[in-house]
Amino acid sequence: MAEQNIRLRILSYLIAAAAGSALTIAIVGWEDAPSPKPAQAEPKQPPRVEVPKIPVIPVPPPPLDRAALLAAAASAADAVASGSAMPQSNAQLVGRSFILRMPFGCAGELTDETKDAWAGWSFNPRSRALRLSARANNLADTDWVKTLATDMKFDAVEGFWIRRPWTSADQCPAEGGALTDVGVPQGQRLGIAQFYSPDGPRTLRRGDRPYSSTVKLPEGETPSARGYQLQLEGKVSGFADGQPVHCFQQDASVAPRCLIAVQFERVAFVAPDKPEPIVEWH
Numbered sequence: 001m002a003e004q005n006i007r008l009r010i011l012s013y014l015i016a017a018a019a020g021s022a023l024t025i026a027i028v029g030w031e032d033a034p035s036p037k038p039a040q041a042e043p044k045q046p047p048r049v050e051v052p053k054i055p056v057i058p059v060p061p062p063p064l065d066r067a068a069l070l071a072a073a074a075s076a077a078d079a080v081a082s083g084s085a086m087p088q089s090n091a092q093l094v095g096r097s098f099i100l101r102m103p104f105g106c107a108g109e110l111t112d113e114t115k116d117a118w119a120g121w122s123f124n125p126r127s128r129a130l131r132l133s134a135r136a137n138n139l140a141d142t143d144w145v146k147t148l149a150t151d152m153k154f155d156a157v158e159g160f161w162i163r164r165p166w167t168s169a170d171q172c173p174a175e176g177g178a179l180t181d182v183g184v185p186q187g188q189r190l191g192i193a194q195f196y197s198p199d200g201p202r203t204l205r206r207g208d209r210p211y212s213s214t215v216k217l218p219e220g221e222t223p224s225a226r227g228y229q230l231q232l233e234g235k236v237s238g239f240a241d242g243q244p245v246h247c248f249q250q251d252a253s254v255a256p257r258c259l260i261a262v263q264f265e266r267v268a269f270v271a272p273d274k275p276e277p278i279v280e281w282h
Contacts (some may be wrong), residue, residue, distance in 0.1 A: 038229055043208040067168035073190050076245035076254040086243050105227040106172035120232055123223045130223055132269045133212040134230045137158055139193055148246040148259055152195055159193025171272050172202035172227040192260040204264045213279040226272045233266040
């Protein structure tokens, strides 16, 4: 019996020792275990702002000026003279707006010798009345224009000869190089005109009526010493084949005669370097 009690005590000691070791291991393990990190909050995304799309409005190209019109005419004349196809670059000009200024009255007032000039001016110092006038040409009955028009139907072709087409200058020459403005139409090589169809608008048709106006100059102001300018504005309309310029050459030894087909929208008299017109027609 005593022996049995001893065995029971020994077994109790062993169980107690084992339990103590397990508790120690658990405590040590708990102390060594890394503490859980606090959960990090996700960064807040900034609110999305819907930016309205701004429509891109195409900017129209600037109006064609004298230099651009002369360049197109020169390209067309070269094509006709060389027997090559008309330049496609010219076709891109159809529909473009243009502003063309042509100088006149460079030699001074109209006189008996210059009364037949295509344009001119006169001044009455007593009444201070400045009279300006310009006369368009009707080319509808000329054979070469009929040849250029091909199948286009029209009952009037009104326009102007572009004097001195070899220069892009749109003002009177410097002192010492004044123009008389008296030119022989047969000697002109480049014109700009509108073809009026029988059922088309007649707003700017002039017929035999010149563009003419009389204005009173303020006291102390004198007529321009540099002449005046006729300003033509409108759009390039072109011919039936989509080309803005057609040229005709009957003799290979003579430069071609060309015509720019346009639609006139505004005609005005202006003084050099002054933005406001003296008088205008729409």
